[in-house]
Amino acid sequence: MSDTAVTLTTKKDWASDQEVRWCPGCGDYGILQAVQQVMPELGVAPENTVFVSGIGCSSRFPYYMNTYGMHSIHGRAPAIATGVATARPDLDVWVITGDGDGLSIGGNHLIHALRRNVNLTILMFNNRIYGLTKGQYSPTSYVGKVTKSTPFGSIDPPFNPLSVALGAEASFVARTHDLDRQHMMETFKAAHAHRGASFVEIYQNCNVFNDGQFNDITKRSVRDDMMINLVHGEPITFGSEVAKGVSMGDDGTLRIVNVDDVGIDNILVHDKHHHSPSLAFALARLNQDDSSPTPFGVFRAVERPEYSSEVSAQLARASEKSGAPDMDALLRSNGTWVVD
Template sequence: MSLEVVKNEKLTRKDFTSDQDVRWCPGCGDYAILATLQNVLPQLGIPREKYAFISGIGCSSRFPYYMETYGFHTIHGRAPAIATGLKAHRPDLSVWVITGDGDALSIGGNHLIHALRRNVDLKIILFNNRIYGLTKGQYSPTSEYGKKTKSTPYGSVDYPLNPTALALAAEATFVARTHDTDIKHMTEVLKAAGEHKGSAFVEIYQNCVIFNDNAFTQVSDKQTRDDLSIKLADGKPLIFGKELNKGIKLNQGSMEVVSFEADSPPDDLMVHHATKDDSVYAHLLARMEEIPGLPVPLGVFRAIQKSTYDEMVQAQVQDAIEKTGPGDMEKLLNSGDTWIVENKA
């Protein structure tokens, strides 16, 4: 542990690396996310002591132990609630929630949606590996239907949940997706999340080498990923493909893929805008994976501004102090109907 106060301007990844041995399985996608975030934080211009990492339970939730910041490894599913209390009291902090698909979407589903709807200024990073890793391989709320695991030898009969669609339905002001094998993309997305004011929700496709290996080949396989995924860029048309010769357009309200000669896309392709006032377009992005043949979108689906919970809680306190003056304890104790009992002696 460093004894020196680290000056912000010279912060590097090393300053965010704690003295604890990292105990994830060799080859786990979590290593890449840890390294990326340790690289991103120095770029945000926030003093190190102002960062707080709050996690729940699961493999991903061990994350705070490896960060040389304030950290709190809490209980299963409750990190967004604990982070909400911290941020409400301390709007000056940059509060990050590290969670997984079981932690955030199963046991902690309620806290996740309420933190998002309140627009608490939290960065919620969901490591989605579509499996319970720490408990050794049971299916999770994002596991595909029919998945065979230790707890579902005949295949799961649960329909999975779509994390980005859920976040949008919960009124998140920032929703993004990235994956653990593309460091550059992950860096851009995490930086954008860190810079967003309000609740930022980032789903990271994260590979579990032990219990659910190769779950995300659609975005990770070098041969096919450019044809099976699409990177969103603000103000740019929805174009993808190894040859950049495919695009997406709306046809009678449905999204469909159109092919064209590279460099001459048609005019009617959909254009990406993450800042649209309404969330209809972002919902379409979140639902693309339901339509066969459409690529998986990666990047920032939605990023809008509205007052944050912590800001408004603080403003009400300030407002009350300005309007009625700072609390006067004597006055409060003596309020209401009072009477005096005289000393008769």
């Protein structure tokens, strides 16, 4: 696929003939709809698109996309996708993972795919629970979470997925949620447009094992006061009745303030391109529990050399320097002698 060729498709072209088998009411349906709906807007062809997933509820995703796809092994999707993308920089490679798949069993592969900046669009469905294995706590479950494997409450502090991604030098980091199709589509579009590894955390409701996990943030009635929409170049504000914003205190920490109290000039202006990940990191950790307002949108988007392109460039340089492949010359490269 060349970057300039635009392929005309419809949403239908992206749906496979397979029956979707998530639990009725699962947040995954909304995400699937958003992905299938945004694909025609990307101008790419289904045959040049690959979805790779690990194991977990979300990882059934590739079966429902009419593209090339692999439902692989628990946690390993970023590694396998790295192989696909490195071999074929011409392809659009998407990784579908969950909080258990991506941050627990596959944490190592996730951070290294981000570090290498492989051209992958990684969608992490975060429902803070193990759904497929019927309800154990996950690496994003909060302390105290009572599940089948933690009848007295979880004692493991959770990961903040965006902190992990930023710590792993991710060049694109975003968050969206399963109730807002438009926001998901915008976010996926931006993630796809980014050359390099794009990491998108999606708050996703598991209505069977962890229902309402994000209600305090994403429910319509609280959204305006609990969700912060990050817009590049704009002051970071939110709030229904009282205009609130995010400002930086003298000690460098972020705090929620009333805009009227500090003045709009003292509200942080979002800069997703900032060379330092510090602001994105602080924003990612604004809601260390669900009682604080939570930022959504693109936290960080910076240009960094992309892995598969660098690999290709080395190959091109080697060809330039050493010429066309010559097996006979290779066999003689360590010196030879002749026996008559």
